[in-house]
Amino acid sequence: MIEPDAVRTLLLRAFPQADIDLVDLTGTRDxxxxxxxxxxxxxxxxxxxHQLVYAALGDAMNGPIHALAxxxxxxxxxxxxxxxx
Amino acid sequence: xxxxxxxxxxxxxxxxxxxxxxxxxxxxxxxxFSAHVVGILKEHAVDFRDVNILTDPDLRxxxxxYSNWPTFPQLYVDGKLVGGADIVSxxxxxxxxxxxxxx
Numbered sequence: 001m002i003e004p005d006a007v008r009t010l011l012l013r014a015f016p017q018a019d020i021d022l023v024d025l026t027g028t029r030d031x032x033x034x035x036x037x038x039x040x041x042x043x044x045x046x047x048x049x050h051q052l053v054y055a056a057l058g059d060a061m062n063g064p065i066h067a068l069a070x071x072x073x074x075x076x077x078x079x080x081x082x083x084x085x
Numbered sequence: 086x087x088x089x090x091x092x093x094x095x096x097x098x099x100x101x102x103x104x105x106x107x108x109x110x111x112x113x114x115x116x117x118f119s120a121h122v123v124g125i126l127k128e129h130a131v132d133f134r135d136v137n138i139l140t141d142p143d144l145r146x147x148x149x150x151y152s153n154w155p156t157f158p159q160l161y162v163d164g165k166l167v168g169g170a171d172i173v174s175x176x177x178x179x180x181x182x183x184x185x186x187x188x
Binding site: 051 | 153154156166167169171172176
């Protein structure tokens with residue numbers, strides 16, 4: 001397991017100024033859901049975007065985190081899905 | 086990674102057009118994410134090979150390095166990684182998966 005703050009720190013180190021929504025799905029600090037909106041994803045395929053996230057989390061993915069439901073967006077893609085009223 | 090393992094991974098990935106590396110088998114998935122992807126593939130009525138990585142620790146560890154992807158399931162089409170459960174779900178919902186599987 002790993003504390004949510006530690007996960008957030010790892011993500012922010014790789015994606016400065018990203019909009020990160022992190023949820024501990026089970027309350028056991030090992031099943032997380034993350035939504036990350038970052039400029040870093042621009043021009044990258046979904047595969048490449050998720051590979052960037054996994055690289056950022058590094059060893060945390062090898063044990064401490066058992067499951068990570070992941071959604072990645074560029075700011076534009078996120079805006080498109082969530083247009084302001 | 087040893088050459089033998091790398092070669093075995095490559096030949097397994099390329100053994101069929103659609104290959105799913107998963108926890109458990111298509112009939113007895115041992116993980117919700119794997120079960121979810123199996124369900125999507127069945128919905129698309131696609132012929133695929135399922136490989137249970139729980140019974141093959143070398144393959145399991147090797148694949149993580151081979152594809153720079155730390156989790157399972159992993160779906161491959163034409164020898165290329167399409168993604169894990171999240172990406173397959175997204176592609177399914179957007180309608181893009183049909184093209185990916187059939188192309």
